[in-house]
Amino acid sequence: MRSRRSAVAVGLAAALSLPAAAQDMMRHVDLSSPEMAQAETTREAVEAMIAAAAGQPLDLSGKRLSGLDLSGLDLAQANLRLARLNRAKLRGTDLTGATLDQAWALEADFTGAKLGGASLFAMQGRGAVLVKADLSRARLVADLTGSDLTGARLREARGGADMRNQSMGLIRAVLISVKLDGADLSGADLSRGKLDFASLKGADLSGANLTGADLSGADLTGARLAGATLTGADVSGARLVRLVGAEAAHGLDAVVNGDRARRD
Template sequence: MTRTDRRRLLLATLALAALPGRGRAQVDMMMRGVDLDAPRMREAELTRAEVEAMIAAGGPVDLHDRSLNGLDLSGLDLTGADLRWARLNRANLSGCRLDRANLALVWAIGADFSKASLRDADLFQGQFREARFEGADLSGARLVGDFSRASFRAAALGGVRAGADLTNQSMGLIRAVLRSAVLDGADLRGADFTLADCEFAKFRGADLRDAVFAKALLGGADFTGARVAGLDLGEADLASAVLKELDGAGAIRGLDRAKNLDRAFRD
């Protein structure tokens, strides 16, 4: 990948996480400058056998800046792998071990991480739109990236670090984006989603005990049947959010400081 290509991808990636709400139209315009039909974004430069040979050689695998689009890597042990800048669009990583792997700035649109283990992995500024993390273990992972329309059904997200880093915002507010994502039945105990954009996300039946969604955008989000004791919603925007059949509603923190609570749907 040329320096110009890399710069274009970086700018688009930063913009996707930095612009909330109405700024998404600008992001979509920037995405048009990224050719998702280019060979580097839809083809694989390695085979599964070649990746297996790299694993067999021992030590963490170096796959940074590689095109692995559409490749079947299911079930492989990629613990601690360097996947920075890799292109994994539509790749199959279901059941993979990716604990402590570095997936910063990855493009993994529509990739399948179902039942994969990504404990303490770094997914900073990755593009994971429409990716599948159903039943995956992301405990302690860093999730400041774009997960719009991604599925985290029954995923383990305890202690996830998805809060905005307010000490490093030279490119604007870099936040986790989970617009229209599905987290039904997920375990988010103690997860940090401060300032995250979770508009229209589904948290039905999820375990949100002691999670932090302070200042998050939660407009239209559905929390029906969620466990919420200790959940921090201080200054979160709850316009049109569904807050019904909650378990532990009386122990929610910061609800008196939430925005647009009067516009939320409650029991």
């Protein structure tokens, strides 16, 4: 069984090493398989591991934790790289500084979770619930398509594409059709991010970097934009209504498809 798990982990890691596949893994993996849908342990066993660790970070890399209720546990600094957390409950869980790189967290519930400074590089989190979660300064180069981040804190989150390496430039925050109503994204780097059809009503984007981001069809009604940079952002069909601090934003006159946006 160990060799089977190792083979799966190696296979996933190999696939994720390819830039184009890193955020489009859905077609490569059987999500109904035990490896993806069933847990290999229990909450009680994880609690025992936390107790035995005596304050040291847990190594849960590659573990199958799908469907478990891990709400409220202390998993700060834990290594969850390549872990499977599909439909797991992590409500209020402390994941401060945790590593969730290449993890699977489809439809996982992170309501109120602490993810400050965590790394979510290439994490697959489509349909996840992160209502009022704290992702401040998190590395948010993840696929959160269709997720709910209402009221979440993403201050200084790092979701921009790394254009120093063109192959890595294909990997960026994917926030398609997400709910970010009332979220705090002040100072966040979402440059070249995918936010098409996202709901950003009343969101705080003060000082955020949205250079080259795809905001087509997004709803920014009442969003705060003071100090934000939108140069090259695609706003085709976007609702730019009742914006706050737009006069102090940068690059609003250099967006793409500005004539196709809905304005006051």
